[in-house]
Amino acid sequence: MKRIKLSVILLALSAFTGAVYADITLQAKQEVEGTWKLQSTKNSLTDKEAIPREDTWVFKDGKATILHIPRDGKFYDQPPVNYEIEDGKLKIALVGNSRFDIFSLVEKDDKSMTLKGKFGGYYYFVKK
Numbered sequence: 001m002k003r004i005k006l007s008v009i010l011l012a013l014s015a016f017t018g019a020v021y022a023d024i025t026l027q028a029k030q031e032v033e034g035t036w037k038l039q040s041t042k043n044s045l046t047d048k049e050a051i052p053r054e055d056t057w058v059f060k061d062g063k064a065t066i067l068h069i070p071r072d073g074k075f076y077d078q079p080p081v082n083y084e085i086e087d088g089k090l091k092i093a094l095v096g097n098s099r100f101d102i103f104s105l106v107e108k109d110d111k112s113m114t115l116k117g118k119f120g121g122y123y124y125f126v127k128k
Helices: 002-020
Strands: 034-042 056-060 063-067 069-071 074-076 081-086 089-093 100-108 112-117 122-127
Touching: none
Parallel strands: none
Antiparallel strands: 034 056, 034 122, 056 063, 063 081, 069 074, 081 089, 089 100, 100 112, 112 122
């Protein structure tokens, strides 16, 4: 009987936790337009340590450009790719590919934005 009660409590808590971090539905490209500095990423909300990042994402005129990407002690810029809003999510084309990265908007205000990737990673941005 105690196991059943514990299971019910855990199920209720997991349902509540999911509701707290519900995704925000994007309506238009203008909601993400601008220049955003990627401060850090996390593989999940429960990760204790964020991974610091140095790149800048620019959303302008239906194109997304990622600048200042570190690799092997140097930095490079990704060429612009198309982005769109589909089913309330941000869809960014992959360079040289017909596939897309898909992000959900978790949180946004005038100075910050949090995106969740399709595999559960979280991206924390500040407006430049």
